[in-house]
Amino acid sequence: MPKSQERCQEIREETKNLIVKKSVLYFARNGFAGTKISDLSKHIGIAQGTIYIYFKSKEELYSEIFAISDKIAKNDKLTMLAKLPLPADQKIKKMSEYVIKSLKVDEMFAAGIALFTQRILEGEADQTFYKTTEKIIRQGQKEGTVVSGSARKLSEFYWGVVYLYAVKSLYTADSVMISSSDLARVLLED
Incomplete structure (x- = not known):
């Protein structure tokens, strides 16, 4: 049975949240310059292309992560x-x-x-x-x-x-x- 449109949307949101959460931890450990998308994708356990489905670039992903650190600040x-x-x-x-x-x-x-x-x-x-x-x-x-x-x-x-x-x-x-x-x-x- 195919997934419902709602379930597909939930999966997309879960995947994006996973990328953001794991990226926050990875960037915190390695910094912006020390982070390569290829290494990040291995850390997360997803294909590199999956990251690019949700974020156009490392800079865009890092921008989203800025928002998390700003929220804490x-x-x-x-x-x-x-x-x-x-x-x-x-x-x-x-x-x-x-x-x-x-x-x-x-x-x-x-x-x-x-x-x-x-x-x-x-x-x-x-x-x-x-x-x-x-x-x-x-x-x-x-x-x-x-x-x-x-x-x-x-x-x-x-x-x-x-x-x-x-x-x-x-x-x-x-x-x-x-x-x-x-x-x-x-x-x-x-």
Whole structure:
């Protein structure tokens, strides 16, 4: 019995989602320059031509992946957290809990963090969540709960630690994750 038009559409969407998901992970591990469509197709387990059915070029596929890393970078949860009427140390603890939990259970979150950080290093990304973290740090410094120093550098250090564990979770099967309290201690006074 032939497949229905609806089932064919579902298969197309499933295939495109598979390509995007596996590509996010592959690009996060290898970068744009280190990715060849032929190698990517082997990684995904599909024919190279199948990728080109859904994406005209590596650049178009990478553009779609940008959207995923942008979504993580413009994380509404972080923005909402920054606006809550809480002391900064509580915001940092909640942010750290969210980040560590997400890294543990969501491979796409880890890949998005890795890709976004690569894009920042290449000067291609909006630094919204760095700036949001800076605001929380400045609030905490005024409250006396966050270590002293440049809010910018502390934000970069915090997210650098997150990046390290994101990459570690992508590359190692048995990676050990730090706790959310360990991550929060990067910014909090003793």
